[in-house]
Amino acid sequence: MKRLCTWLLLCCLSPLAQAFDLQQLSEQLARPEVIHGPFIQEKHLRALPQPLISKGRFVLAKNHGLLWLLQTPLQQDYRITAQGIARRDGNAWQMLPNKSAGAEQNRLFLAVLQGDSSGLLRDFELSLAGEPQQWKLTLTPRSVLLKQVFNQINIEGGELVQRIELMETQGDRTVLRMQDSVATQPLSEAEQHDFAK
Amino acid sequence: MTLRSERRLPRLFLILLLAVLALAGWQWRHGAPLSANLMELVPGVSPDALELVAEQRMQEPLNREVLVLVGHADRPHAIALAQALGQQWQASDLFDKVQWTLQADLPALRTQLLDGRLAMLSTADRQQLIDQPQAFIQQRVQALFDPFSGFSLVPSQDDWLGLTGRIQNSQPQRGAIQLDVGSGALVADADGKSWVMLRARTRGNAFDMNLPLQVADLLQRSRDQATQAQGQLLAASGLLYAAAGQQQASREITWVGGGATVGILLLLLLAFGRLRVWLAFVPVLVGMLFGTVACVALFGRMHVMTLVLGSSLIGVAVDYPLHYLSKSWSLKPWRSWPALRLTLPGLSLSLITTCIGYLALAWTPFPALTQIALFSAAGLLGAYLSAVCLLPALLKGADLRPAQWPLRLCECLLQAREALLARVATPILLGLLLVFCAGGLWHLSTKNDIRQWIGTPQHLTDEAREVARITGFQPTSQFFLIRADNQAQLLERQTALNERLDQLVGLEKLQGYLSLNQLVSPPAEQQRVREALARLPAFWQPLLDLGVPVAALQAELAQLQALPVQDIDAALTGPLAEPYRTLWLGPAAQGVAAMISLQGLNDAALLRVQAVDLPGVQLVDRLGDLNRVFAATQISAAELKLASCALIVLVLIWPFGLGAALRIVALPLLAALCSLASLGWLGQPLTLFSLFGLLLVTAIGVDYAILMREQIGGAAVSLLGTLLAAVTTWLSFGLLALSSTPAVSNFGLAVSLGLAFSFMLAPWAGHRAHDAVLEPAS
Numbered sequence: 006m007k008r009l010c011t012w013l014l015l016c017c018l019s020p021l022a023q024a025f026d027l028q029q030l031s032e033q034l035a036r037p038e039v040i041h042g043p044f045i046q047e048k049h050l051r052a053l054p055q056p057l058i059s060k061g062r063f064v065l066a067k068n069h070g071l072l073w074l075l076q077t078p079l080q081q082d083y084r085i086t087a088q089g090i091a092r093r094d095g096n097a098w099q100m101l102p103n104k105s106a107g108a109e110q111n112r113l114f115l116a117v118l119q120g121d122s123s124g125l126l127r128d129f130e131l132s133l134a135g136e137p138q139q140w141k142l143t144l145t146p147r148s149v150l151l152k153q154v155f156n157q158i159n160i161e162g163g164e165l166v167q168r169i170e171l172m173e174t175q176g177d178r179t180v181l182r183m184q185d186s187v188a189t190q191p192l193s194e195a196e197q198h199d200f201a202k
Numbered sequence: 203m204t205l206r207s208e209r210r211l212p213r214l215f216l217i218l219l220l221a222v223l224a225l226a227g228w229q230w231r232h233g234a235p236l237s238a239n240l241m242e243l244v245p246g247v248s249p250d251a252l253e254l255v256a257e258q259r260m261q262e263p264l265n266r267e268v269l270v271l272v273g274h275a276d277r278p279h280a281i282a283l284a285q286a287l288g289q290q291w292q293a294s295d296l297f298d299k300v301q302w303t304l305q306a307d308l309p310a311l312r313t314q315l316l317d318g319r320l321a322m323l324s325t326a327d328r329q330q331l332i333d334q335p336q337a338f339i340q341q342r343v344q345a346l347f348d349p350f351s352g353f354s355l356v357p358s359q360d361d362w363l364g365l366t367g368r369i370q371n372s373q374p375q376r377g378a379i380q381l382d383v384g385s386g387a388l389v390a391d392a393d394g395k396s397w398v399m400l401r402a403r404t405r406g407n408a409f410d411m412n413l414p415l416q417v418a419d420l421l422q423r424s425r426d427q428a429t430q431a432q433g434q435l436l437a438a439s440g441l442l443y444a445a446a447g448q449q450q451a452s453r454e455i456t457w458v459g460g461g462a463t464v465g466i467l468l469l470l471l472l473a474f475g476r477l478r479v480w481l482a483f484v485p486v487l488v489g490m491l492f493g494t495v496a497c498v499a500l501f502g503r504m505h506v507m508t509l510v511l512g513s514s515l516i517g518v519a520v521d522y523p524l525h526y527l528s529k530s531w532s533l534k535p536w537r538s539w540p541a542l543r544l545t546l547p548g549l550s551l552s553l554i555t556t557c558i559g560y561l562a563l564a565w566t567p568f569p570a571l572t573q574i575a576l577f578s579a580a581g582l583l584g585a586y587l588s589a590v591c592l593l594p595a596l597l598k599g600a601d602l603r604p605a606q607w608p609l610r611l612c613e614c615l616l617q618a619r620e621a622l623l624a625r626v627a628t629p630i631l632l633g634l635l636l637v638f639c640a641g642g643l644w645h646l647s648t649k650n651d652i653r654q655w656i657g658t659p660q661h662l663t664d665e666a667r668e669v670a671r672i673t674g675f676q677p678t679s680q681f682f683l684i685r686a687d688n689q690a691q692l693l694e695r696q697t698a699l700n701e702r703l704d705q706l707v708g709l710e711k712l713q714g715y716l717s718l719n720q721l722v723s724p725p726a727e728q729q730r731v732r733e734a735l736a737r738l739p740a741f742w743q744p745l746l747d748l749g750v751p752v753a754a755l756q757a758e759l760a761q762l763q764a765l766p767v768q769d770i771d772a773a774l775t776g777p778l779a780e781p782y783r784t785l786w787l788g789p790a791a792q793g794v795a796a797m798i799s800l801q802g803l804n805d806a807a808l809l810r811v812q813a814v815d816l817p818g819v820q821l822v823d824r825l826g827d828l829n830r831v832f833a834a835t836q837i838s839a840a841e842l843k844l845a846s847c848a849l850i851v852l853v854l855i856w857p858f859g860l861g862a863a864l865r866i867v868a869l870p871l872l873a874a875l876c877s878l879a880s881l882g883w884l885g886q887p888l889t890l891f892s893l894f895g896l897l898l899v900t901a902i903g904v905d906y907a908i909l910m911r912e913q914i915g916g917a918a919v920s921l922l923g924t925l926l927a928a929v930t931t932w933l934s935f936g937l938l939a940l941s942s943t944p945a946v947s948n949f950g951l952a953v954s955l956g957l958a959f960s961f962m963l964a965p966w967a968g969h970r971a972h973d974a975v976l977e978p979a980s
Contacts, residue, residue, distance in 0.1 A: 046349060052359030053749050059347045075347065083350055090350050101350075114350075127278060128384035148384045153308045175357035179349070 025136050027122045033137060033164070034119060040065040040165060042186030044073075051176035063183070065118055066192055069200040084199060085115060098199075117144075117158070118166055129158070138163045164188070208539050208594070215591035219488065222584075226495045235503035238414075238448050242505060242569060252790050253822060256683050256797050259784055264677075268417060268439040270400040271669055272302075272428060277396035281387045283433050284398035287424050291402050294420055296413065302400040303386035307777055312356050314776025315366040320728045320735075321768035322721060322778075323365060324372035325697075332734040335741040343744045362750055362758055363738070373778065374716060378674035392672040395434070399673065404441065414445035438666040446659050451506040454941050459513040462934035466520050469929060474527065475603045481596045482523035485585040488592075489519040492584025493577040501573060508573045510938075510946055514953075515578050517934030518556065518902065519585035521927040523593055525549050525909075528923035530602040531609050532915030538594035546590065548912050551857065552905040553586045555850045559901015562846035563894055566835055571894060612921040619965060628966070635876065642879025649887035650832035676713055676802035679825055680809060685818040687793040689770050693724035695818050696798065702812045703798075712809075713802025721782045722773035735762050770796075832890045839893045843900060847871060850904055858911065866911055866967055870903025873959035880955045891945045892952035899956030902931060906960050907967040921965065928961040 041064055048057040059079075064072040070086035082093035091098040116124035125131060128151055129144040144158035152174070159170040165188060169181040192200070229235060272287060274280035288302040315322070323331070331338050342364040356366040379399055382389045388399040406413045421437055428435045463483070470479045493512060497504045526545045530536035533544075542549075557579045564575035622631075670676045682699060686692035696719040706712040723731075738759065746752055774783055787795040803809065806826050813819045847867050854863035874896040881888060906924045913920045935957065938950025 046347075048346065050358050052751070052754060055749050057346055057748055073349065079344060079347065081344065081348070083348075085350065148386060150304075150381075150386045151384065173357075177357055181349075 025133065025140060027126075027131060027133055029137065030133060030140060030142065031122045034162075034166065035067070035121075037165070037188035038067050039190065039192050040186050040188050041190050042165075042183050045182045047180045047182075049178040049180070056180075064192070064196050066196070066200060067119070069192075071115060071118065072196060072199055082199075086200070117160055117169060211591040212595040215587060218587070219592075222491060222495055225499070226491060229495065229498045235498050236509070237503045237505050238444055238451070252685070252787065252795055253683060253820075256681070256787060256795070256822060257824060259787070260679070260681055260797065260799065263784075264440040265444075266404050266406075266441075268402045268404070268421070268437060268441060269669060269673075269675075270402070270421070270424075271390070271397040271436040271672060272400055272433060273395040273397045273436065274431070274433040275395055277382070277389065279431070280389070280396040280398045280433065281382065281385045283428060283431055284387060284400050287427070288400055290424070291400075291420065296404055296416055296420065297402045298405050299403045300400070301402070302388075302398060304381055304388055305386070308355060310777050312366075314778055315356055315369055316360065317765065318369060318722070318768060318773065318776070318778075319361075319365040319762060320731045320765050321723055321773060322369045323723065323731060324368070324720070325723075327365075327368045327372060328723065328727060328731055331738075332730060335734065335738055339738075339741050339744050343748065346748065359754065360758075362745060362755055363735075363762075365762075374714065374720060374781075378672065390672050390674075397436070397672050414441045414448060417441045418445035436665050436669050436672070438669040442662055443658060446662060448506065450942060451510055454510050454943075454946070455506075455513055457940070458510065458934060458937040459516060461937045462513065462516045462930075465933040466516065466930050469926070469933075470527075473605055473608055473926065474530065475605055476600065478597070478600050479527065479602065481593065482520060482527060484593060484596065485522055485588040486516050486519045488588040489515060489581035489585030493581030496580030497573055497577045500576060501569075504577075505570065505573060507570060507943075507946070508577050510941065510943075511574050511949065512577045512581070514934040514938050514950070515581045515585075517931040518578075519581060520930045521552070521905070522549060522585055522589035524926045524930065525552070525589075525923065526594075527602070528919065528926055529915055530604045531922060532919045536600075536602050538597040538600065542590065542594045544914060547857065548908055548914070549586065549590065551853070551908055553582060554853055555904040555908070556582055556901045558846050558849050558853070559898055559904075562842045562897055562901075565842055566839060566894070567831065568835065608922055608925070609918055612918045612925060616917055616921060616965070635872070639875050639879040642876075642882035644882065645885070646878060646882035647887050648833075648836070648889070650829055650836070650890055674713075678800045678803040680800055680803060680806055680821060680823040682798040682800075682809075682813065683795065683820045683822050684798065685790065685793060685795045685820075689794055690725050691818075692794050692796055693719045693722070693770075694726075695816065696796070697724065698816055699798065699812065699819050702816075706808065706812070711803075711805055712800060715798055715800050716781060716785065717798040718770060718773075718782055718785055718796050721779055722768055722770055725767045725769075728767050732763060732765075735759060770794075836888075836890055836893055839890065839897065843874075843893075843897050846897065847900055850900070854904075854908075862911065862968065866904060866907040867900070869907045869963045869967060870900045870956075870960050873903050873963050874899045874956050876959040877952055877956035880959075881952065886948065886951060889945065889948050891949040895949045895952030896956055898953055899960060902953075902957060903960030903964075906964040910964040911967040917965075924961060924964050928957055931957055 042062065044061055044063050046059045046061075048059075050057065059075055060077050061073065061075040063074065066072075070084065073083040073085070075081045075083070084091045084093070084098055089100055091100045093099070113125070113128070115121070122131060125144060128148060129146055132143045132145075134141050134143075140162060142160040144155075144160070146152045146155050146157075154174055156172040156174055158172070159168075160166060161168040165183070165186045167183055167186075169183075171179045173179075270287070272280055272284040274283060284302045288300050291297055292300045330341075342362075345364055345367065346358065354361075354364075354367040355370060361367070378390045378392070379388045380390065381387075382398075390397045390399070404413060404417060417439070418441070421435070421442070425435045463486075466486075467480055467483065470482055471477065490512075493515065494504060497508060525548060526538070526541040529541045529545060533541055560575045560578040560582070562575075563571040564579075566572070684692055684695050684699070686695050696717050700715070700717055700719065703712060703715050707714060736759070739755075742755060745755065770786055773779060774786060785797045785799060787797065800809070806823055810821050810823070813821045851860075851863045851867050854866055858866065877896060877899060878888065878892075881892060886892075906928065909924045909927070910917075910920050932954050935950045935953040939947050939954060941947040941950060
């Protein structure tokens with residue numbers, strides 16, 4: 006009987022002992038230096054029967070920022086760095102005016118992709134479920150202001166982030182899929198160049 | 203020895219004194235009738251009522267708002283600290299409103315954006331919609347795919363054409379301040395710190411006597427608290443300047459008044475060797491009382507600057523008793539009433555000439571100087587009356603034992619002068635003096651700036667500059683006032699001006715501006731937008747290709763066509779209009795009026811040019827106008843000076859004759875010239891204030907010349923009387939020169955220099971052939 010109890014107790018405790026926590030997730034997501042991959046963005050607008058779908062590639066470099074290269078239905082390159090957001094205009098990067106709300110959202114976006122949970126904890130309640138190879142992180146806004154914009158943000162992934170879903174209060178929904186990302190490829194010369202300017 | 207009239211005089215004077223005291227008590231029944239508002243001291247240059255209203259509107263936030271940046275290396279810490287301080291401030295009961303978060307009312311914002319789709323579109327967006335509808339649609343399609351455009355307040359299905367997003371993005375930037383979405387705080391990042399903006403609006407304004415000091419105290423406590431939490435506070439507010447000004451004024455009144463008092467009492471004791479001679483200070487006190495009462499009676503209240511400058515009156519008022527006290531060197535035994543009788547004509551002349559000098563100040567367009575002139579003239583009258591009516595009775599039977607060394611000193615001085623004159627003749631000395639003057643005048647520069655009136659502590663200006671750098675807010679005191687017959691014309695006039703201002707912004711001569719037509723476009727433009735929208739169906743195929751239902755687009759278009767033309771009043775109701783509300787002056791005497799506020803101005807002259815040939819547009823530049831008035835007043839001050847001299851000559855002709863009168867007035871004029879030259883040699887600028895100081899030099903210097911001319915009791919005794927009078931006056935004006943308010947110190951310096959020269963030149967007043975006037979006394 007005593008043995009059984011101990012066994013039961015251990016059974017209950019073991020998931021806790023091995024529980025995958027935010028700290029581990031942050032470490033896991035912060036590990037790769039550079040991530041390359043394709044993305045599909047679906048914007049589900051409440052009033053449209055089918056989503057607005059766009060596709061492209063992205064490059065996330067730990068110490069630089071994010072390149073977001075939209076390819077269809079139109080071509081447009083974006084770059085998000087600590088300095089702000091820029092759009093490629095011909096050969097040059099054009100810094101976009103730093104709109105408070107937009108800048109905040111982009112900070113969030115980088116924090117999500119890089120697993121910077123401390124950055125997210127400030128504005129959201131985080132709840133993590135699953136294990137390192139398949140997890141789901143749910144973000145619920147804390148502040149009155151954010152609650153008026155987002156209902157919830159869901160992030161799913163394994164080794165890397167695979168799917169981000171933003172659910173807006175107004176009923177619109179954006180889904181980002183990043184299924185085939187790789188963390189093995191270093192920055193190409195052109196990419197280094199893009200971050201440098 | 204004492205006449206019957208002399209027995210009645212003290213009683214009569216005491217009755218007068220009691221009456222004045224009672225009046226003073228009544229005037230002070232609600233506390234000190236003091237004011238610290240600098241603007242009460244400067245000439246009212248704008249006779250226009252609308253301009254005054256506009257100015258008050260622009261000044262109001264400066265005098266009532268405190269802007270604090272709460273800085274910390276860690277943003278959440280900065281926010282928490284700002285929150286804590288905000289709550290303390292709210293609880294302090296000093297403020298109407300303390301704000302550190304943006305209370306965004308999103309539903310109201312959405313409504314305003316949707317209702318303003320025709321009226322609030324920026325010029326560039328409007329132009330694109332009208333001229334390049336294809337590109338307009340293309341950009342909308344791009345924006346729908348753009349993951350980084352930021353969240354738009356209005357959902358796409360309510361605004362397929364994206365007009366609200368464009369309006370949202372074209373709103374003027376709030377400097378470098380960003381919204382921290384999590385907390386709603388307004389934050390700027392600079393120097394490795396996050397700075398949370400805290401704004402507080404006081405209940406009263408900067409010119410309530412106690413409020414600025416209370417706010418400064420609270421701020422200091424908050425600073426300490428922030429420092430303990432490893433944070434830092436930066437603050438900017440007109441209230442802080444007011445607090446510093448008040449503290450400085452009370453410090454200086456203590457210094458100048460206290461310093462002069464102690465010095466004069468010491469001097470009296472040293473010279474006359476009897477404590478009872480301190481009664482000579484009674485006329486000073488009576489003078490101060492009379493001055494204050496007259497000032498409050500005429501102006502309702504008294505400015506602290508009048509008190510600072512007025513405290514120099516101590517040194518002048520004490521000269522009256524000194525006139526007859528100094529006769530104790532020659533009249534032996536000295537008796538108060540006979541000594542007074544002997545010096546009464548000189549005393550009265552001195553009162554008249556000095557009052558002429560002070561009252562000349564009253565004719566300048568400066569309320570500040572009018573107050574000082576009235577204060578001083580009334581004060582001198584009070585001092586004279588008490589010196590003539592009361593003091594002799596108090597000193598009756600006093601046995602003065604004047605020390606002999608001052609007399610010997612004066613004799614030495616006179617001998618030295620004789621020795622000098624034996625070697626170098628007066629005309630040569632005069633020539634040398636004129637060369638000195640010419641050289642000094644050559645170096646003299648003029649400077650007139652309202653900022654000289656305020657002794658601004660460096661740390662306050664530094665901090666305000668820091669705040670401006672971090673937040674990007676650089677409010678300027680200049681603004682444009684636009685008048686028009688109706689709202690449509692007003693907005694069109696603003697558009698015309700804004701085209702010019704945009705060029706200045708492009709050239710980085712101006713950082714930015716805020717104008718009502720950025721919020722609402724003229725009715726004609728709204729109509730053009732409406733017409734352009736009606737043509738849009740020919741171009742919106744790309745949107746249909748995305749799957750946007752054509753019915754939705756048509757419904758939206760119908761809704762847009764039905765939107766009424768917005769006027770200014772309607773546009774000002776929504777939350778986005780908050781910064782614009784102060785700009786709207788509404789219906790005025792003729793038509794309507796509004797202002798355009800400016801940010802980060804480099805060159806005021808450039809602005810003035812912008813208003814040229816734009817009807818109804820006027821640059822209001824109070825500081826610039828004032829500085830111009832200062833410069834213009836310099837000339838009229840010089841004229842006043844000459845006029846007052848002429849008047850003094852007229853007064854002096856009767857006792858002395860024309861030749862002597864001219865000579866007596868020429869000496870202080872020469873002294874004033876020397877003082878001017880000395881300012882030049884010292885590298886000090888000539889300001890309006892030093893010029894006013896020189897006006898006084900003439901008035902007081904005449905007194906010395908008269909004393910030397912009359913020579914009651916001999917040359918040495920007269921010189922001693924002059925010396926005593928001069929030393930007491932130097933004491934008080936010299937202490938003014940130490941003031942940290944440039945205007946006050948400049949004034950003090952000019953007067954003390956002028957008086958020094960007046961003293962040196964006084965012996966040249968010559969002496970009249972003395973006759974029986976002196977004999978009965980001895």
